Amino acid sequence: MTYRNIFDSAVAQIAEKVGSYDVSDYEERAGYILASFCAITADADKRYRAANRLPAVTQPETACVDLDSVLTLHTVFAPVAAYYLAANLTADENEAMSDRFFALYSDAISLILSTLPCSSSSISDVYGLM
Numbered sequence: 001m002t003y004r005n006i007f008d009s010a011v012a013q014i015a016e017k018v019g020s021y022d023v024s025d026y027e028e029r030a031g032y033i034l035a036s037f038c039a040i041t042a043d044a045d046k047r048y049r050a051a052n053r054l055p056a057v058t059q060p061e062t063a064c065v066d067l068d069s070v071l072t073l074h075t076v077f078a079p080v081a082a083y084y085l086a087a088n089l090t091a092d093e094n095e096a097m098s099d100r101f102f103a104l105y106s107d108a109i110s111l112i113l114s115t116l117p118c119s120s121s122s123i124s125d126v127y128g129l130m
Helices: 003-013 024-051 075-089 095-114
Strands: none
Touching: 003 024, 003 075, 024 075, 024 095, 075 095
């Protein structure tokens, strides 16, 4: 799965066809938005891979990704990335649509995180009551 696949999915959800509409502005911004998504999702990806006994992957620290490169996160995060990208691409022009996509992003990332095991540890008594 490439970042371009995610871009195409996001644009399709916005209801604009990549082939017949000029989406150069979206395409120009998409690399930066997807790099941001990867940075904020890197910890979730690490936890997802550990929980599913998958090999760890080092996420590149970059401000912009090449849309033709391969997604470095696990593919389970691809639909989430499309929602995040769509929300950010429409933020300036259609706030209601952006809010809808951000809600879908929030629900999707929460669903993935809810499947991950929790860890527990003892709580330190900082007040001396125990």
